[in-house]
Amino acid sequence: MHCKFVPLILIVSLFNQNSKCQPGIKGNLVIDTAVWAPVAYLSMIPDLDNLYTISNELIIDKAIIDGTGRFEFNSQYLPKEDVLIRFHVSKKGDLPASLIIGGKDENHFFFIANRNSNITIIDTSNSDFVKDIVLEGYLPNHTLQNIDRIANYLDTANFDGPLIKSELIRSAIFEKLRSIADTCSNPLVSLYALYKSKFARNYSINQQFYKNFLIKWRHQKDPYFLEFRKKLPSSWTNRINFSIFLGLLSLIIGFLICLAYFIFFKKKQNLLQDLSVQERKIFALLLEGKSNKEISDILLIGLSTVKSHVNNIYSKLEINSRKDLMNLNLDNK
DSSP, rough: OOHHHHHHHHHHHHHHHHHHHSEEEEEEEOTTTTEEEEEEEEEEEGGGGTTTTTOOOTTTEEOOOTTSSSSEEEEEEEEOOOOEEEEEETTTSSSSOOOOOSSSTOOEEEEEEEEEEEEEEEEOOOTTTTTTEESSSOOOHHHHHHHHHHHHEEEEEEOOOOOHHHHHHHHHHHHHHHHHHHSSSSSHHHHHHHHHHTTHHHHHSHHHHHHHHHHHTTTTOSSHHHHHHHHSSSHHHHHHHHHHHHHHHHHHHHHHHHHHHHHHHHHHHHHHTOOOOOHHHHHHHHHTTOOHHHHHHTTTTTHHHHHHHHHHHHHHHHHOOOOHHHHHHHOOO
C-alpha cells in the first residue's frame, strides 16, 4: 500500500525540479511592510548613461511580494540577448517610479538577464534593504555584483588624510574596474565595469586601453555599445576601423600573391615534366652553360640533333634564348 505512493512522490519531485529550471526571475525579500509597499518593479535600462533614470515607461513589469517575502517575474518577454535590469521597490505613499540613491534606504540594484535567464534573488541582510542581495542562477551577475561592491566603496568610504592619498585610492579602484572590464568575457558586464570606473574622466590618459577595448568588442552592435562608442573621440573609432581594413587588405593581397606564385610555379613544373628524357639531359647541360658542340660530345649525338632538341626545349618551356632559360632556373631555386 505504501509503495503505491512512490511513483506519485517521484512525479512531484521531478515536477518541482523542472520548475526550478524554468526561465524566470524570482526570490525572497525581507521588507518592513510598514515602510515599503509590497510590490517589486523591474526596469530595463536602455543605455548605461541612464542607470538612475526612472519613469513609468521604463518599468517593464511588477510583482506582488507576498507575506513570506516571495515574488516572481516571467522573463519570456525579455530579449534573447543580455540586457541590464534594475530591480526596485517604493516606499508607501511614493510613486512607483521613484528611486532612492545611497544611504540606508537605497531601494534598488542591478542585474543582467535575458529571455532564458533563471535568476534567484536572495536577501541575506534581514535588515537594510538591498545591502546584501545575492544573485544566483546566472554567472555574469556574480561579476556584476563584485563591480558594484568595488564602485560603492568610493561612495561610502570616508577618505581622511591628504587629498593625494584619496586620489591614489580612487585611481587604484578605477584601475581595478578597468582590469575587470579587460578580462571579463561578458560584453555587457565588461562595459558596466567601465562605466563604473568613470571612464569619461580618465580615457584621455588611458587611450591605448580604450582603443584595445574597442577592438576587442568591435563586433558588438547592441545599443549599449553604440552609445559607448559615441562617448569616445570619433577619430579613435575611424582609426581602428581603418586599421582593421588595412589588416584585411594586407591578408587579401598576400593571399593573391601566394596564389599567383603557386600557379606560376606549378605551370613551370608542368612544362618541365613535358620534356623527354633526352631533352632533360640537354636541359641540365644547358643550365651548366655547355655549348651545343660540348653537349654533342658529351651525349655522343650529332650536332644537328642537339640543335633540334634545344629548339624543342625552347618551345616547350615557352622561352626564346639561353638567357631566358637561365632566368627560368633562377625562378625555380
